[in-house]
Amino acid sequence: MDASTNAPQVRLLTPAELAVCIKLFRETRQWSQEQLAAISGLNVRTIQRVEQGLSASFDTRRALAGAFGFEDIDALNKPFTIPTEEGLKAAKDQFDREHVTLTALPLTTGKQLAKLAESCAMDLSEPAFDLTREADEVFAAMVDLFREYRDCADVYSETQKFEIYDEMQAHIEALKALGVSLRYAERKMRVKWGGVPDEDPAPVNVLYVVGFPLGKEPEQFATPRSGGIRF
Template sequence: MNTTEQSQQARLLTPNELALLIKVFREMRQWSQEQLAAISGLNVRTIQRAEKGGPASLDTRRALARAFEFEDIDALSKPFTIPTEDELKAAKEKFDRENITLTATPLTTGKQLAKLAESCTMDLSEPAFALTREADEAFATLVDYFRDYRDCADAYMEMQKFEVYDEMQSGIDTLRALGVSLCYAIRKVQVKWGMGSDTKPMPATVLYVVAFPLGKEPEQFATPKSGGIRL
C-alpha cells in the first residue's frame, strides 16, 4: 500500500480534522458561524469550539451532520475517508458550478417589498434557519400576501398601494419582533416551461426573499443555479 492509499484509508477524524471539515462545509455554503449555529440548533460558542479543534459531543456531531444534510447523521462520528487537497478543490469547484452566490440586501420596508413584488416574475422565498412556529406562520403570511399583490398589482391605483405598503410593513415588523430579519436578491434567468425539446426559454426575474436571524444577516448567500429554473 502506497502513501496516498494510506492517507485515504477510512479512520476516525481527529478533532483538528473535524474542525477543518466543519469550516470547509460551512464556507462552501457561504454560511457564517452564526448561521450554522442557527441552522444546526447549536450555540455559536459550540461551533467556534468545534472549529478550533475542541471537543465535540455525539449530539453536536449529529446536529452538524443534519445541518450539512448528511444522509447518515452519525457520519461525523464514524471512520471517515479523509479527502485530499485536490478532492476538496474539486468539491468546491462542483459547488460553484451548481450554485450561484447572490448579494444579500436588507429588506426593511413594506414599500420596498411591494416594489420588488411588482418588478419580479416569480419568487423563491424561504427561511435560512429553523423558525419558531409563530415566526414560521408570520413569514408564510407575508409571503402569501406579497404573492397575491404581485399577481394583481396592475389593478391597484397609486393611492391604494399605501394600504399594501402598511400591510407588508406590519408583516416585516412582526418578524423583527420575533427575531427574524429579511434580505433579498434579484436574479435574471431563462425559464423553460414544459419538457418539449422545441420549447424556447423565456426571460424572467426571480426575487429571493430569505429570512435570517436578526442581527446575523450575511453579505451573501448561495442558491442552486437550477431546479425548476434553467439558466
C-alpha cells in the same frame, strides 16, 4: 507520487475540527453556549473548552452528540472520512457548476417588498433555517400577501398601495421581533412559457426572499441554477 496520499483519510476528528463542528451545530440552532450546556448536561466551561479546540473526553463527545440529536451518540467518537484537497476542489467545482451565488441585500420595509413584487415575474421565498411555528406562520403570511399583490398590483391605485406597504411592513417587523432577518436578491433568467418547442426563451426577473437568523445575515447565498421557482 504515492497514490495513497491522494486517498481520503479515515480518522477521528481533531480537537480543532470538532470545535468548528460544535460551534456550527450550535449556531445553526441559535443556541447560546449556556443553552448547549443545559441541553447536553455539561457545564459551560466544558463547552467553551471544546469550542476553543481543546481536548474533549469520550463522555463529553457523547453528551454533545446526544444534545444535537445524533441517532448514534458515539458518532463523534468514531472515525470520519476526511476528503483530500483534490476531493474538496472537485466538490467545490461541481457545486459552482450547479449553483449561482447571489448578493444578499437587506429587505427592511414594506414598500421595498411591494416594489420588488411589482418588478418580478416569479420568486423563490423561503427561510434558510428552521423557524419556530409562530415565525413560520408569519413568513408564510408575508409570502402569500406578496404573491397576491404581485399578481394584481396593476389594479391598485397609488393611494391604495399604502395599505399594502403597511401590511407588508407589519409582517417584516413581526419577523424581526421573532429573530428573523430578511435578505433578497434579483436574478435575470430566460424561460419558455407554455412549453412551445420552437419558442425563444423570454427574459424574466426572478426574486429571492430569504429569512436568516437576526444578526447572522450572510453577504451572499447560493441557489440552484434551475428549479424551485414559484410563478
